[in-house]
Amino acid sequence: xxxxxxxxxxxxxxxxxxxxxxxxxxxxxxxxxxxxxxxxxxxxxxxxxxxxxxxxxxxxxxxxxxxxxxxxxxxxxxxxxxxxxxxxxxxxxxxxxxxxxxxxxxxxxxxxxxxxxxxxxxxxxxxxxxxxxxxxxxxxxxxxxxxxxxxxxxxxxxxxxxxxxxxxxxxxxxxxxxxxxxxxxxxxxxxxxxxxxxxxxxxxxxxxxxxxxxxxxxxxxxxxxxxxxxxxxxxxxxxxxxxxxxxxxxxxxxxxxxxxxxxxxxxxxxxxxxxxxxxxxxxxxxxxxxx
Amino acid sequence: xxxxxxxxxxxxxxxxxxxxxxxxxxxxxxxxxxxxxxxxxxxxxxxxxxxxxxxxxxxxxxxxxxxxxxxxxxxxxxxxxxxxxxxxxxxxxxxxxxxxxxxxxxxxxxxxxxxxxxxxxxxxxxxxxxxxxxxxxxxxxxxxxxxxxxxxxxxxxxxxxxxxxxxxxxxxxxxxxxxxxxxxxxxxxxxxxxxxxxxxxxxxxxxxxxxxxxxxxxxxxxxxxxxxxxxxxxxxxxxxxxxxxxxxxxxxxxxxxxxxxxxxxxxxxxxxxxxxxxxxxxxxxxxxxxxxxxxxxxxxxxxxxxxxxxxxxxxxxxxxxxxxxx
Numbered sequence: 100x101x102x103x104x105x106x107x108x109x110x111x112x113x114x115x116x117x118x119x120x121x122x123x124x125x126x127x128x129x130x131x132x133x134x135x136x137x138x139x140x141x142x143x144x145x146x147x148x149x150x151x152x153x154x155x156x157x158x159x160x161x162x163x164x165x166x167x168x169x170x171x172x173x174x175x176x177x178x179x180x181x182x183x184x185x186x187x188x189x190x191x192x193x194x195x196x197x198x199x200x201x202x203x204x205x206x207x208x209x210x211x212x213x214x215x216x217x218x219x220x221x222x223x224x225x226x227x228x229x230x231x232x233x234x235x236x237x238x239x240x241x242x243x244x245x246x247x248x249x250x251x252x253x254x255x256x257x258x259x260x261x262x263x264x265x266x267x268x269x270x271x272x273x274x275x276x277x278x279x280x281x282x283x284x285x286x287x288x289x290x291x292x293x294x295x296x297x298x299x300x301x302x303x304x305x306x307x308x309x310x311x312x313x314x315x316x317x318x319x320x321x322x323x324x325x326x327x328x329x330x331x332x333x334x335x336x337x338x339x340x341x342x343x344x345x346x347x348x349x350x351x352x353x354x355x356x357x358x359x360x361x362x363x364x365x366x367x368x369x370x371x372x373x374x375x376x377x378x379x380x381x382x383x384x385x386x387x388x389x390x
Numbered sequence: 391x392x393x394x395x396x397x398x399x400x401x402x403x404x405x406x407x408x409x410x411x412x413x414x415x416x417x418x419x420x421x422x423x424x425x426x427x428x429x430x431x432x433x434x435x436x437x438x439x440x441x442x443x444x445x446x447x448x449x450x451x452x453x454x455x456x457x458x459x460x461x462x463x464x465x466x467x468x469x470x471x472x473x474x475x476x477x478x479x480x481x482x483x484x485x486x487x488x489x490x491x492x493x494x495x496x497x498x499x500x501x502x503x504x505x506x507x508x509x510x511x512x513x514x515x516x517x518x519x520x521x522x523x524x525x526x527x528x529x530x531x532x533x534x535x536x537x538x539x540x541x542x543x544x545x546x547x548x549x550x551x552x553x554x555x556x557x558x559x560x561x562x563x564x565x566x567x568x569x570x571x572x573x574x575x576x577x578x579x580x581x582x583x584x585x586x587x588x589x590x591x592x593x594x595x596x597x598x599x600x601x602x603x604x605x606x607x608x609x610x611x612x613x614x615x616x617x618x619x620x621x622x623x624x625x626x627x628x629x630x631x632x633x634x635x636x637x638x639x640x641x642x643x644x645x646x647x648x649x650x651x652x653x654x655x656x657x658x659x660x661x662x663x664x665x666x667x668x669x670x671x672x673x674x675x676x677x678x679x680x681x682x683x684x685x686x687x688x689x690x691x692x693x694x695x696x697x698x699x700x701x702x703x704x705x706x707x708x709x710x711x712x713x714x715x716x
Contacts, residue, residue: 110433111568112403116593140569141401141600143593157706160475164713179497181455197705201496203475208501216713221706246603247703249542249572252476252494276402276568277432279540283491284476299654301407301435308433312536315491329648330655361591361622 101263102390103270105286107313108295109305111276114325115295117356119273120147121365121376122293125383127234130269135262137285138275139242139254145228149363152226152241158257160202160250162220165193169214176206176215201250221245223254225261233368238265251281259285269390278308283316290390292320294344298330303338310342321347328352348382350375392553393685394562396429396577398605399587400597402568405617406430406587408650409673410565411439411659413585415525416677417685423560424527425552429545429577430567431516431532440523441657447520451532451544454515455495457488463507470499470508491537516544518551528555542572549580561685570600578608583684583692585613585641590625598629602636607703611695612638613684615676619643639683639695642676644669 106119116138123134136144145152163176163185172191184199185206197220207215223244230237242258244251262270274285286292292313296306306322313320322339324332327349339346350356356375359366367376397410407430414426428436457478459470464486471479471486478492479499500508516534523529532548534541545567552562566577578584584605588598605612614633619626626643633640647669653660661670683691 110403110435112401138569140571140574141593141597143401143596146592146596159708162705162707164710166713179501181494181496197707198703201475201494203494203496203498204473205496205498205501208473208498216710218710218713219708221708244570245706246570246600247575247607249575251540251569251571252492256477277540278536279432279534280476280492280494280537281540281571282432283489283537287489287492297651299651300438300657301654304435304438305433308536312491315537326651329651357621360593361625363592 101266101268101270103272103289104386105272105274105289105292106295107274107282107286107292107309109276109278109309110296110302113295113297113302116143116147116273117360118293118295118323119271120144121367121379122383123237123271124232124234124365124367125379126269126271126387127232127237128380129383129387131267132269132271133238133240133262133266135258135270135272136239136241137255137258137272139223139244139251139258140275142241142243144239144273145241146363147360147365148230148239150228150230150239152228154227156225157221158223158225158254159219159221160253161204162197162200162202162218163195163206163215164218165195166214166216167192169212171212173211175209175211179205179209202253222248222250225258227261233371252284255281255284278312283312286313286316286318289318291386292318293323294320295323295325297326298324298332298335303335307338310338310344314342320344323348323350325350326352348378350378392556392558392560392562393688394564394581395684396564396566396581396584397587398566398574398577398584398601399568400570400601401594404587404589404594405644407435407439407565408660409585409587409615410563411436412661412673413677413680414527414563415659415661416674417561417681418525418527420681423557425555425560425562426523426527426529427548427552427562427564428529428531429548429564429573431534431541431544431573432567434531434533436529436565437521437531438657439654439659440529442521442523442529445519445521449518450514451516451518451547452512452514453543454513454538455510456490456493456513457495457499457508457510459486459488460507460509461485463505465505467504469502469504473502474499494539515541518548520551540572542576545573545576570604574601575604578605578610581610583612584610585615585680587615587617588629589618590616590622590629595625595629606697606701609697609700611692613641614638615641616643618646620645637695637698641679642672644672
């Protein structure tokens with residue numbers, strides 16, 4: 100049975116990816132794990148694991164093409180397009196701007212004379228790479244949005260599907276920052292979400308937003324406080340209680356974790372006996388017992 | 391002219407808000423007419439740095455839609471679930487249910503449903519908020535409700551609000567979201583210059599190159615700031631080399647400083663609270679450089695740092711077979 104666990108957090112730069120890769124490696128000790136990097140705008144898990152992205156597959160979305168001989172110049176296609184990707188020329192003919200098209204196919208269904216045919220546009224890629232870790236081989240699925248493309252959900256969906264297809268036991272998802280719908284897509288169907296935050300008003304503000312999102316998705320959420328000790332956490336604890344969540348782990352500020360981050364090797368591999376590595380192993384053990 | 395400067399980084403949490411708040415504050419103190427824009431709609435934080443606890447204007451942003459199924463008309467054919475690009479429609483307990491925190495309201499299911507059982511309803515997807523900062527200049531801030539599409543349109547809207555408030559000589563400082571998606575693209579579209587922030591780590595460098603590609607698509611002259619440079623001086627040199635090759639203006643480097651999170655916790659700009667701390671000194675040097683080079687010397691700076699050759703965005707298109715030439 101596949102169980103999905105997600106690492107998220109709202110604010111950027113709180114340590115989501117660092118925690119995701121360290122937890123993935125630690126979990127390998129107990130379970131068969133696939134890690135999915137669904138932060139398609141800024142994917143970094145492969146960098147933190149020190150590996151290259153391999154086995155590329157394109158992510159294609161529908162791109163409408165007009166069969167002009169059939170077009171009756173009614174303009175309906177442009178009217179139903181929410182993204183402004185279809186403009187009507189002076190001759191009343193529709194003209195497609197690929198960059199703005201989200202591939203939703205509304206125009207395709209709206210055209211009364213079936214003058215729209217489906218082409219495709221590549222907006223990103225998914226990858227399947229393997230990292231050799233101290234606990235064996237870790238499968239990593241990564242979604243990457245092409246620079247200049249705006250629409251993240253199709254790439255998140257494609258990477259999510261690819262990861263689900265190869266996951267046997269546990270699927271660990273690393274989401275992007277923020278709380279928008281592409282984060283909801285990454286989180287959907289998780290058994291458990293781990294919300295990573297830092298004890299600053301900024302981290303707290305965004306944590307509250309992500310707790311609202313996971314609550315609406317009906318996902319049990321545990322809070323991980325990174326850089327514990329830099330500031331007082333009274334307010335943070337109040338917010339966590341308000342959402343019936345709990346602080347499961349406190350990670351102190353540490354130079355070694357930054358060094359391992361820079362080196363591209365997870366801390367649990369470089370310093371398995373480090374105080375923070377032990378925190379990751381304990382968390383992995385707790386998670387593998389709960390699920 | 392109105393000058394619109396965008397702070398972006400690709401990676402989150404590297405110091406965008408710290409830099410953008412310092413820049414707006416410094417320019418305002420030098421007597422410029424400044425408007426700060428928080429364009430990070432799903433994690434807006436600038437108001438916390440400025441210590442704003444009340445909005446003077448708070449309007450609903452209603453340019454958003456969501457699909458709704460009329461179950462009296464639904465025949466359970468399942469076409470909607472099949473064609474939804476976002477997989478927002480699922481069969482749950484013998485009913486097709488729309489997940490309202492994924493649905494983008496694109497109208498596709500309404501048009502595809504043979505029984506016309508799906509309509510879309512206009513909803514509030516966020517807020518546009520305006521307040522005067524304690525430092526005299528206004529902040530225009532976007533806030534997206536959780537689970538809403540990552541709306542570039544909302545970012546465009548808050549930028550338009552800022553432009554409505556602007557005078558002829560206003561400097562608009564836009565703090566963009568992390569990443570390279572629609573909010574960042576809307577932040578960069580129509581701007582005059584980008585200032586990118588990076589940390590000396592492989593992850594931040596990789597994300598920097600991605601957002602820089604987008605600034606090149608928009609032909610923007612680009613400056614660079616390296617934050618926490620002393621975490622890894624070797625990597626700092628590597629990023630500086632990249633900046634030189636790519637013809638970015640290196641505006642300065644900032645050391646790691648414990649006072650940065652401390653200032654955040656007190657909801658005050660770092661340069662106000664700890665003006666003598668190492669990061670404050672570096673930041674002030676950087677923003678005064680921005681004033682000298684970018685603001686005062688705009689036409690020379692633009693000529694010097696605009697991308698040498700255009701790097702336009704090119705979509706990768708796969709044509710359908712047998713399409714007639716249009």
